[in-house]
Amino acid sequence: MAVIDISNISIEFPTRRGVLTAVENLSLSIEAGEILGVVGESGAGKSLTGNAIVGLLEPPGHVTAGTILLNGRDITHLPESEMRKIRGAKIGVIFQDPLTSLDPLYTIGRQLTQTILTHKKMSHAEAKARAIELLNEVGIPAPEQRFDAFPHEFSGGMRQRVVIALALCCDPCLIIADEPTTALDVSVQAQIIDLLKNLSREKGVATMLVTHDMGVIAEAADRVAVIYSGRLAEIGDVRSVIDAPKHPYTRGLMDSIPQIGQNLKTLPNIIGAMPRLDARPEGCAFNPRCAKSKSICRQQTAPLIETGSDGQWAACWAYEGGNKYV
Amino acid sequence: MSEQNILEVQGLKMYFDVSPPFVTRLLNRMPKQVLKAVDGLSFSIERGKTFSLVGESGCGKSTVARAVAGLYTPTGGDIIIDGQNLATAKDRSKITDISRQMQMIFQSPYASLDPRWRVRDIIAEPIRAFKLAANKEDEWRQVEQLLVQVGLSASDGEKYPHEFSGGQRQRISIARALSSKPEFLICDEPTSALDVSVQAQILNLMTALQDELGLTYLFISHDLAVIDHMSDWIGVMYLGRVCEITPKSELFSNPRHPYTRLLLEAIPDLKGRSHRKPLKGEVPNPITPPSGCTFHPRCPYANERCKQEQPVLGEYGPSQVACHAVEEFRI
Numbered sequence: 001m002a003v004i005d006i007s008n009i010s011i012e013f014p015t016r017r018g019v020l021t022a023v024e025n026l027s028l029s030i031e032a033g034e035i036l037g038v039v040g041e042s043g044a045g046k047s048l049t050g051n052a053i054v055g056l057l058e059p060p061g062h063v064t065a066g067t068i069l070l071n072g073r074d075i076t077h078l079p080e081s082e083m084r085k086i087r088g089a090k091i092g093v094i095f096q097d098p099l100t101s102l103d104p105l106y107t108i109g110r111q112l113t114q115t116i117l118t119h120k121k122m123s124h125a126e127a128k129a130r131a132i133e134l135l136n137e138v139g140i141p142a143p144e145q146r147f148d149a150f151p152h153e154f155s156g157g158m159r160q161r162v163v164i165a166l167a168l169c170c171d172p173c174l175i176i177a178d179e180p181t182t183a184l185d186v187s188v189q190a191q192i193i194d195l196l197k198n199l200s201r202e203k204g205v206a207t208m209l210v211t212h213d214m215g216v217i218a219e220a221a222d223r224v225a226v227i228y229s230g231r232l233a234e235i236g237d238v239r240s241v242i243d244a245p246k247h248p249y250t251r252g253l254m255d256s257i258p259q260i261g262q263n264l265k266t267l268p269n270i271i272g273a274m275p276r277l278d279a280r281p282e283g284c285a286f287n288p289r290c291a292k293s294k295s296i297c298r299q300q301t302a303p304l305i306e307t308g309s310d311g312q313w314a315a316c317w318a319y320e321g322g323n324k325y326v
Numbered sequence: 327m328s329e330q331n332i333l334e335v336q337g338l339k340m341y342f343d344v345s346p347p348f349v350t351r352l353l354n355r356m357p358k359q360v361l362k363a364v365d366g367l368s369f370s371i372e373r374g375k376t377f378s379l380v381g382e383s384g385c386g387k388s389t390v391a392r393a394v395a396g397l398y399t400p401t402g403g404d405i406i407i408d409g410q411n412l413a414t415a416k417d418r419s420k421i422t423d424i425s426r427q428m429q430m431i432f433q434s435p436y437a438s439l440d441p442r443w444r445v446r447d448i449i450a451e452p453i454r455a456f457k458l459a460a461n462k463e464d465e466w467r468q469v470e471q472l473l474v475q476v477g478l479s480a481s482d483g484e485k486y487p488h489e490f491s492g493g494q495r496q497r498i499s500i501a502r503a504l505s506s507k508p509e510f511l512i513c514d515e516p517t518s519a520l521d522v523s524v525q526a527q528i529l530n531l532m533t534a535l536q537d538e539l540g541l542t543y544l545f546i547s548h549d550l551a552v553i554d555h556m557s558d559w560i561g562v563m564y565l566g567r568v569c570e571i572t573p574k575s576e577l578f579s580n581p582r583h584p585y586t587r588l589l590l591e592a593i594p595d596l597k598g599r600s601h602r603k604p605l606k607g608e609v610p611n612p613i614t615p616p617s618g619c620t621f622h623p624r625c626p627y628a629n630e631r632c633k634q635e636q637p638v639l640g641e642y643g644p645s646q647v648a649c650h651a652v653e654e655f656r657i
Binding site: 261 | 383525534
């Protein structure tokens with residue numbers, strides 16, 4: 001059974017000018033020990049999906065359809081009091097900017113022990129021992145001495161390690177990492193990715209890695225989901241999606257990433273930009289930018305269709321006739 | 327100064343006083359603290375070429391851009407543009423002349439455009455400032471031309487910045503930068519706030535404009551793949567100093583400085599061919615940089631000399647490298 005199983009969820013924002021559907025009919029699942037990469041442009045709805053799982057959607061946004069199952073339990077519409085017990089205990093969250101996810105007025109030791117004591121029955125001394133063990137695990141040198149340090153005394157990479165330690169406090173079964181390396185330099189980025197990978201392998205944690213950086217996905221993820229304008233465009237094994245993308249959007253996206261030693265005069269690019277939520281075209285949201293769009297593309301949204309035997313699915317009419325995802 | 331070079335920077339120093347307030351310092355007997363953001367940097371840019379600066383955050387690359395643009399007055403060193411020294415220039419009229427020829431594109435098109443101005447006014451501001459238009463009609467004609475040149479439509483001038491997406495906004499920034507008919511553009515991370523598919527559009531626009539107008543770029547980025555795509559020459563910076571200046575082909579095929587090598591190894595590989603080796607440690611605090619070669623605590627080739635003596639740039643083939651290990655043929 002998958003740790004997290006999202007099926008056909010939609011997230012809507014009622015506004016004065018009508019309802020905006022930010023995420024539409026999206027389905028994902030992540031197994032234990034697996035890292036699922038979620039990529040998409042800014043505004044595609046990738047972070048919203050993560051926030052919906054932990055019940056942190058900014059009002060007026062809310063889930064209007066579909067279900068989110070955590071270890072088989074429906075957590076889609078749990079009241080806040082129930083959700084607080086799950087968030088932090090079962091689901092750990094890592095946000096982009098480590099400086100804003102830590103409280104600058106408390107030592108990191110206090111933040112860690114507080115989180116542990118909130119969710120676990122432990123004495124203070126036990127919690128402290130656990131916190132030091134966690135700091136050690138995420139690679140903070142001399143954790144006993146660093147325990148009483150404030151967030152500003154750490155560098156960016158070290159701060160992100162503290163945030164990861166916070167997310168791991170109560171042995172969660174799912175980690176949602178929302179752009180965990182975007183605020184970091186390449187050299188530090190590699191360290192954090194390695195850390196996340198090891199954690200999910202060794203502890204069997206399911207990880208949802210939300211990022212816009214294909215390089216990070218290629219390194220860390222087992223499977224990848226590509227989101228375009230709130231809909232799933234393609235999902236599959238990371239190597240097949242990157243080496244042989246099936247959806248025209250994924251293909252355009254992959255081509256437009258500059259690579260070292262490529263020596264191209266001009267980079268291939270997708271013309272235009274992702275449509276705004278209030279101006280999404282009829283049918284496939286990508287059709288105005290797609291070179292191969294047909295008449296059906298302009299009328300109907302394509303379902304996810306299996307494009308090969310290796311579990312790669314693309315929401316594109318070009319594969320009409322293949323197995324459809326229900 | 328050779329004829330080919332549009333810009334020469336020699337021994338540029340940019341120090342910032344980051345001391346605590348005077349009274350605090352007096353009470354606690356603390357010394358003054360100086361942050362050496364840029365410490366003795368030299369490079370030159372050939373007309374019509376792209377020179378890039380690459381490095382981790384805090385290494386001083388943006389400070390160099392700002393000093394060259396005249397936004398900071400350097401603590402020391404020379405910035406020579408078209409034979410005139412910007413660092414020591416006292417005469418305002420000379421600076422105005424230089425600043426017309428030199429424009430800057432900033433990282434975030436969300437912060438660099440005034441939200442209360444119409445796009446046509448944003449683009450026309452440099453034209454007005456430098457009195458480049460004979461009359462109003464001429465001014466609008468120039469603005470419309472610029473809009474079309476950067477791939478927007480002439481009627482977009484009536485709109486406000488919030489009506490545009492990130493990529494379109496960056497096009498507006500480029501149009502504004504081009505409006506004073508500069509020869510030299512300073513681009514500080516022009517695409518890092520954009521999505522990859524949009525990044526490709528902006529990079530293509532920049533190369534096309536360079537071909538068309540013969541522009542020279544000082545390009546700053548932390549993304550080595552973007553650098554590889556755009557540059558002719560590359561300077562790798564670490565803690566306020568340049569550790570390697572090299573033609574593009576050499577950097578990626580024959581990196582010499584240990585930091586450059588480690589930086590190249592740290593790039594995520596899309597093809598997933600090789601497992602990258604994470605670089606150990608992080609950039610040290612620039613207020614208290616390590617002694618000798620500032621890279622020595624992270625360097626696998628460091629020895630006693632590296633801990634004590636600061637390396638200087640030496641010539642190796644087409645490249646310039648500042649490293650004792652390279653000098654002693656240890657690597």
